[in-house]
Amino acid sequence: MAAFFIIACAFQSCSLLSSRGKMRRFDFNITLLFLGKMPLGTLRMVMSKTTILHEQHLAAGAKMVDFSGWDMPIHYGSQLQEHKIVRESAGVFDVSHMTIVDVKGRDAKLFLQRLLANDVAKLKEKGKALYSAMLNEQGGVIDDLIVYNMGDYYRLVVNCGTREKDLAWMQKQASSYSVILEEKPELAILAIQGPQAIDKVCALSSPERQAVIQALKKFQGSEHGGWFIARTGYTGEDGLEIMLPNDEAAAFWQDLLKHDVAPIGLGARDTLRLEAGMNLYGLDMDETISPLAANMAWTIAWEPVSRDFIGRDVLNKEKFSGSKEILVGLVLNSRGVLRGHQKVHVPGLGEGEITSGSFSPTLGYSVALARVPAGVGEHAEVDIRGKMVAVKVVSPPFVRHGKKCF
Amino acid sequence: MSELPAELKFLSSHEWARVEGDIVTVGISDHAQESMGDLVFVELPDVGADLHANDEAGVVESVKAASDIYTPVTGKVLAINEDLEDAPELVNKDPYHDGWLFQIKFTDAAELDDLLSSEDYQAQLDSED
Missing domain, CATH: 3.30.1360.120 (Probable tRNA modification gtpase trme; domain 1)
Known part of the structure; x- marks a missing residue:
């Protein structure tokens, strides 16, 4: 699992903790420089709000x-x-x-x-x-x-x-x-x-x-x-x-x-x-x-x-003039999980990118939001770690009141 | 504090290996499953596949991240844990027993010397904190 921490961190900072997560780590190092020797507890207090x-x-x-x-x-x-x-x-x-x-x-x-x-x-x-x-x-x-x-x-x-x-x-x-x-x-x-x-x-x-x-x-x-x-x-x-x-x-x-x-x-x-x-x-x-x-x-x-x-x-x-790009929903019906920043290929129109993706616990498969070229049809492909996988393009939401709704 | 059975060997990439005769059973550590959170998919090697030590052997995916699994030794895949197809959460619930991933029959016992003892792995976890 060598890729484990890199990927996990990348996703934490991108999908859940926002890109500012990374900045905080940087801030932490700076804080460390200025505070010199202080107990870790003190640093934590400086670092994060509760x-x-x-x-x-x-x-x-x-x-x-x-x-x-x-x-x-x-x-x-x-x-x-x-x-x-x-x-x-x-x-x-x-x-x-x-x-x-x-x-x-x-x-x-x-x-x-x-x-x-x-x-x-x-x-x-x-x-x-x-x-x-x-x-x-x-x-x-x-x-x-x-x-x-x-x-x-x-x-x-x-x-x-x-x-x-x-x-x-x-x-x-x-x-x-x-x-x-x-x-x-x-x-x-x-x-x-x-x-x-x-x-x-x-x-x-x-x-x-x-x-x-x-x-x-x-x-x-x-x-x-x-x-x-x-x-x-x-x-x-x-x-x-x-x-x-x-x-x-x-x-x-x-x-x-x-x-x-x-x-x-x-x-x-x-x-x-x-x-x-x-x-x-x-x-x-x-x-x-x-x-x-x-x-x-x-x-x-x-x-x-x-x-x-x-x-x-x-x-x-x-x-x-019309927007060049739109935000759509993607549904993956095969195994695997769509993740933020994965590339989306739209046949005949070009490339887009997943903005948020995850496993949908209610549906039992993966869904995502993606920014893609306007005019996208019902089908696209996502590059999941080097493998092109077919996805369905839908209009979000995916779930309403506990039920599938697309 | 995560559980760490003393009889197991580990990879620095958080897989564990249980050696019995010339067969090694492989899984991911309690620390790894806890860090990843709820697993939703597990992709395992084909039974009969020949793998080299430190090759990618599969992928575990949680709600928040995907992670490659490496094999600790060279050899032929004897069995995979088919229960994980429908119940990947077994890895979260019982990473060292019911949540095992695959078994491999190894050819070079010397490769076992490259694996970490549970103490060494614990030391690695302590330094990562």
């Missing part, structure tokens, strides 16, 4: 890994088992490493209408949520995010690996608006996902909170007792994402575990979102990729044409 639930993860038997500078659970024993639990009953993810930014002030709406490719004017009711890309002037995706209408302000949840550049970009764009950007490190985020997730959370909630949760429509949230409870997620299952004060998070976590909600690591989070056809930032799109080449056209609000969001000019041209 969420408020770190001790709970260790107590639950988590295998911890570095994820964009955070020490996070990859699994608690078996990634496949955790995946199955979320598809069949309910599991809880600690996603407190994600960054919450509240946008307040007189110009909050105007500012977000300029900042985001989707239009917050669609958020007519308090609590409603919207998925959007944040683009640069060239129409490349700086990050993807969720924005909630909180009544008199907006709440954004952005990726942890892009936190610094996102905040810098938002600050820069905010300079000509009357807005206040407020990061919320005092909040933890728990995602409870699966067909039984809502029932299980209700079972341990007060009658008032149960009523609040049961009234939620999909993609809608509500405040209750200092918690923000939203019916959103990243798994393709029904469920909740709950933002709550750090000092209440451990008790809630333990309560969930006691009520048979299983802890789920980032490994299963990745296979669940891939089956659900959801993009992962840094793999399926980045600053060099247009949302039109990332299966995100549905997230762009073209109307009203007068709304001048950042990147609009470039996207208008691309929309008119």
Whole structure:
């Protein structure tokens, strides 16, 4: 197994831990130089950040890994088992490493209408949520995010690996608006996902909170007792994402575990979102990729044409002339696993590349997202370690509500 | 801390070898299966194939990574663990027994001297941490 560590590391840093995983290792060496002789424990503290639930993860038997500078659970024993639990009953993810930014002030709406490719004017009711890309002037995706209408302000949840550049970009764009950007490190985020997730959370909630949760429509949230409870997620299952004060998070976590909600690591989070056809930032799109080449056209609000969001000019041209590349789903019906960065050959059109690939635990075979030349038909071939293998081209998602859906 | 039976020999690439007479049974170490996570496919050599020491003999794939398997000795493949076709998770559950990969009848006993003892392999794991 000589290739073992090289391949494993390459995949960890590319598919799960993002390319920043590698950077962290580099940072570590630099840290080492500057700190001289210090106990390893100290170095670890310098190296990685932890969420408020770190001790709970260790107590639950988590295998911890570095994820964009955070020490996070990859699994608690078996990634496949955790995946199955979320598809069949309910599991809880600690996603407190994600960054919450509240946008307040007189110009909050105007500012977000300029900042985001989707239009917050669609958020007519308090609590409603919207998925959007944040683009640069060239129409490349700086990050993807969720924005909630909180009544008199907006709440954004952005990726942890892009936190610094996102905040810098938002600050820069905010300079000509009357807005206040407020990061919320005092909040933890728990995602409870699966067909039984809502029932299980209700079972341990007060009658008032149960009523609040049961009234939620999909993609809608509500405040209750200092918690923000939203019916959103990243798994393709029904469920909740709950933002709550750090000092209440451990008790809630333990309560969930006691009520048979299983802890789920980032490994299963990745296979669940891939089956659900959801993009992962840094793999399926980045600053060099247009949302039109990332299966995100549905997230762009073209109307009203007068709304001048950042990147609009470039996207208008691309929309008119047509995208050269598109993001599609691939299905491998033979043995083997499709992996990120494998080359895709499209007969008559040229080459593309897998952006995320994995074994699909629900389907029992491998699926992938791949960026390929526009005009691709139903068939393509993937170069799996030197062997050309036939794949079927489909439109994601692959799995919805626990069932094959392509 | 992963399990490491003292009677086994190891390759630095994380395969184990159990020597019985002129037959070697090969698998991957507990440390290797744990690092790879849940296995989903195992590709094994053909029975009857002639392999040379350190040749690629197969591939194990987990949810997150693929990894080549090397043979520790030169010889003919006598048997493969056919249960792994439908149950690759046996390697995760029991890497040193039910999760064995293949058996090979070796021709040159001197090759066994090149393998690591369990202490040497443990030392390698300690230095990798």
